[in-house]
Amino acid sequence: MSSMSAPSLNFLAGGGEMGEIIRATDWSGSPLGTPETWPGSLRTLVQVMLMSGQPMFIAWGPERIMLYNDGYAPMCANRHPWALGKPFAEVWADIIDAVGPIMDAAYAGIPTYMDDIEFLMTRHGKQVETHFSFGYTPVHDHEDRVAGMFCTALEITSEVAEAKARKADAERLREMFEQAPSAIAVLRGRDYVFEVANSAYQRLVAKSDFLGRPAADVIPDLLEQGFSDLLDRVYETGEPFIGAGVPITVTDTETGTTIDYMMDFVYQPMRDADGEIDAIFVEVADATERHKAEKMQAILNEELAHRIKNQMAVVQAIVSQTLRNAADVRSARQLINGRLVALSSAHDLLVRGKGERASVRKLIETAMEPYGRGDGRQINLTGTEIEVGPKAALSLALILHELATNAVKYGALSVPEGHLDIAWGTSVDEESTTFDLTWTESGGPSVDEPSAPGFGTRLLRGGITGVESRVELDYSPGGFTFVLSTPLADIVIS
Structure with missing residues (x-):
């Protein structure tokens, strides 16, 4: 190789590793010839290429011989440094079907620039997906003919992979929002524009297709219920708001119907890159059923307390009456044990309320058995064989x-x-068959109507739970009377 002191080879100075390789290469057998003979346009491009840190390569002559710099070498992977001085089509044989037409266009005088082009490229024996941003620029000789092509290139494979990963993460997050059982939305800006709203939120507000619209247009009825002030407070103070058991009323704009809910919700401020609040994250959970369950639990607790008091009174009455009439302590003990077992059987019947249908006679006999007077002398039972469903059986047993x-x-x-006297049966009118139960007491103490109805009175007046019932309570001085009438078909299937 000629000495680097020759002025004609100054364009090869510098260039790092590729500069050294180009200078050390014997170009005498190459279609390009020795560097001393390279045309001025090629010499200028090589000098620019070697002095640049940006990935660049040159394809020159009819054979499209490749020259490249240090920045481009990593893109060649295991093709480097073999690719230097080789024809472009040979170097990139694995992707020539994709990139060849672009090179042909450059040699035809048509420049090309692409922000992102994907190649399935062979690297180290494996095919991998790669992405590049590049420009192919035709280079003319002194006769204004295209002599070659100059490329500035940048591999963006890792950036594209990161972008895909971010997009996948965003899609997963969106999918999580969409599948979340709670209602989720993101309100952007001081106008609280809906940016995100999952299906649960759309069902909650009884609306859809409202993304990009301000909250004042989408949920004016909710904002008027005080939620506008809460959003403003969160936006202004940056402090989240947590609400539990908050009543709301939602209006269906299509049907005009209103629905009342009990809601647990969170308003969480969201901040931009500068730390300024620019959105509010909203999560709402329907707590209506929970509050119903809590209310029902309170009723059950009240009923339990009532039942315990009554059971203590029943046990006391059983013991007292048995001891009063028993001949001796041994017989009294036997009678008390038997009657308490019968009382326990009545409770077992209530617990089995979710089972098969129950006989009305059996329900009555079980309820009266603890008192030991089922022989007709003090308690008289009269009725036909009727079976009722489990829920009705449980309700009737409580009554x-x-x-x-x-x-x-x-x-x-x-x-x-x-x-x-306990009598039951059915009556038939023109429309339906009715179940009738009559409880008639006589010969007892004078009866007074309670001044303040308690739980027991409310239970009696309620009739069969979940079924339309007609109930009469008569507190005549001669004795208390209870009458219950309800559609037979309803209690058979209940």
């Missing part, structure tokens, strides 16, 4: 238990001379 408890504590069963 009978309440009536029996009151009779033992205050009514006909509280004295030996008292008498109780």
Whole structure:
């Protein structure tokens, strides 16, 4: 190789590793010839290429011989440094079908620039997806003919992979939002424009297709219920707001109907890159059923307390009456044990309320058995064989238990001379068949109507739970009477 001191080779100075390789290469057998003979346009491009840190390569002559710099070498992977001085089509044989037409266009005088082009490229024996941003610029000789092509290139494979990963993460996050059981939305800016709203949120507000619209247009009825002030407070103070058991009313704009909910919700401020609040994250959970369950639990607790008090009174009455009439302690113990077992059987019947249908006679006999007066002398049972569904059986057992408890504590069963008639059956009118139950007490203490109805009275007046019932309570001085009438078909399937 000629000495670098020759002025004609100054264009090869510098260039790092590729500069050294180009200078050390014997170009005498190359279609390009030795560097001393390279045309001025090629010499100028090589000098620019070697002095630049940006990835660049040159394809020159009909054979499209490649020259490249240090920045481009990593793109060649295991082709480097073999690719230097080789024809472009040979170097990039694995992707020539994709990139060849672009090179042909450059040699035809047509420049090309692409922000992102994808190649399936062979690197180290494996095919990998790669991405490049590049420009192919035709280079003319002194006769204004295209002599070659100059390329500035940048591999963006890692950037594209990162962008795809971010997009995938965003899609996963969006999918999580969409599948979340709670209602989720993002309100952007002081106008609270809906940027995100999952299906649960759309169902909650009974609207859809409102992304990009301000909250004042989408949920004016909710904002008027005080939520506008809460959003403003969160936006201005940067402090989140957590609401629990908040009542709201939602209006369906299509049907005009309103729905009442109990909601748990969070308003969480969101900040931009500068730390300024620019959105509010909203998460709402429907707590209506939970509050109903809590209310029902309170009722059940009240009922439990009532039942325990009544059971204590029943046990006390059983023990007292048994001891009063028993011949001796041994027989009294046997009678008490038997009656308490019968009382336990009545409770077992209530627990089994979710089972098969129950006989009305069995329900009544089980309720009255603890009092030991089922022989017709003090308690008389009259009725036909009727079976009712499990829910109705449970409700009827509670009613009978309440009536029996009151009779033992205050009514006909509280004295030996008292008498109780229980009759049941059906009556038929033009439209339906009705189940009728009549509880009639006589011979007991004078009866007064309660001044303040308690839980037991409310239970009796409610009739069969979940079924339309007609109930009469008569507190005549001669004895208490209870009458229950309800559609037979309803209690058979209930």
